Amino acid sequence: MSAEKKKRERARYLWTEIMLLINILLITACFAIGWMHFYQKNLAVTYLQKGIAVIVLLYIVLYVLLGRVFLAFTINTPHKLEIIYGQFLTEFSVDFIMYFVTFLLMKGFPYVWPMLLILLVQLLVSIIWTYVVHTVYIKTVVPLKALVIWDNKDYFDELYESYSKDHRFKIVGSRHISECIDHYDEVLKGIEVVMLIGVHSHPRNKMLKYCIGNDIKMFIVPRVGDIVMSGAKRIHILNFPTSYIERYNPSPMYTIIKRSFDILSSAIMLLITSPIMLIVALLIKRDGGSVLYKQNRLTKNGKVFQLLKFRSMKMDAESDGIARLSSGVHDDRVTPIGRIIRKYRIDELPQLINIIKGDMSVVGPRPERPEIAEQYEKSLPEFSFRLQTKAGLTGLAQVYGKYNTNPNAKLIMDLQYIAKASVIEDLSIIFATIMVLFQKDSTDGVKHGQTTALR
DSSP states (O other), X not given: OOHHHHHHHHHHHHHHHHHHHHHHHHHXXXXXXXXXXXXXXXXXXXXXXXXXXXXXXXXHHHHHHHHHHTTTTOTTSSOHHHHHHHHHHHHHHHHHHHHHHHHHHBSSOOOSXXXXXXXXXXXXXXXXXXXXXXXXXXXXXXXXXXXXXXXXXXXXXXXXXXXXXXXXXXXXXXXXXXXXXXXXXHHTTTOOEEEEESOOHHHHHXXXXXXXXXXXXXXXXXXXXXXXXXXXXXXXXXXEXXXXXOSOOXXXXXXXXXXHHHHHHHHHHHHHHHHHHHHHHHHHHHTSSOSEEEEEEEOXXXXXXXXXXXXXXXXXXXXXXXXXXXXXXXXXXXXXXXXXXXXXXXXXXXXXXXXXXXXXXXXXXXXXXXXXXXXXXXXXXXGGGGGGSOEEEEOHHHXXXXXXXXXXXXXXXXXXXXXXXXXXXXXXXXXXXXXXXTOGGGGOOOOTTTTSOOO
């Protein structure tokens, strides 16, 4: 990369960080001014300046942490609405938490409307900030020349199309890895970014060393082995650094916390959503047939359990006995009410009962049908690695993938979760789940022939 281009990139990075700092300060200022004006005078004890500083600092910490979860600071995303949506979810979540904190500090019950007014002002600030910053960023960004290098073309077209839509890169072509080995100087001349798809470890490592030595950025689509290795523990044997890998084996403390959270959160959600579930049940019953749909699914260690869902398809949807994935809300087997409850994931609410029973967890790999999993495993034997932990109502694959995401990508995301499972990771995924509830394409069905597993 040329010195001039490096200078521009550093300047753009610094500008981005300054814009993010301005956003944090503006949103925090909206809260601080509103909180001091509407709530401070009614506190149980008089707050000194240090006390107010603690409240403001708490808001900043929560805003930054949740902002990362909700992708509120991703200026480089192609869509401004995604940034605004992330900002709104972050502001709503932090304001809700701070409202509860205010309740604990006040003599009586705090009014809700001042916090709603603060939220509205924050949203307006976010919209203005997003349009200004995003527009400037898109106009000033200089796309980097990128070369896509592949070894396995099973899902090459899907990824190539995604890379081509990213304004940060200018895709100048693609090469098979065999064309690059021992010809790096020729193939990578003038290239600033290399994107590797399905390349095995030996040629990939050679490419990696060359790119690092020549200041070329790399994006790597990981393979199953890469994800398994990412969960390795560092130990020393005879003063020699060693990586230790075993099957998923969480600590007893994490297991207890996770199970307790599953039971408590599911019980609360059942209570909160019971009116919605009752209305949905009545609407489904009005159309005739059963309200709930029971289906065999796989969970930890391949155990089969009966997953509960609100019935969204006709009673004879699989009368031929063949297991088929849905092709989306336009599937002719989906009922009118089914289209609505699928769009907003309401059909999955009965799975809260599965969680309380212990068949599922709130966070984990998507519960797959035995017949579909068997199809995937014919060409993707590692697909069973997902079953090292309980299936989940939500998870990385459910949040960052879609219903029609290919099996290899689902496996990679599920293994990423298993490799780094923790209480913080679970909470992060739960917060991020809110983001996808209203994304139209998150419930897209599979296309014809997409049930075949991909490596």
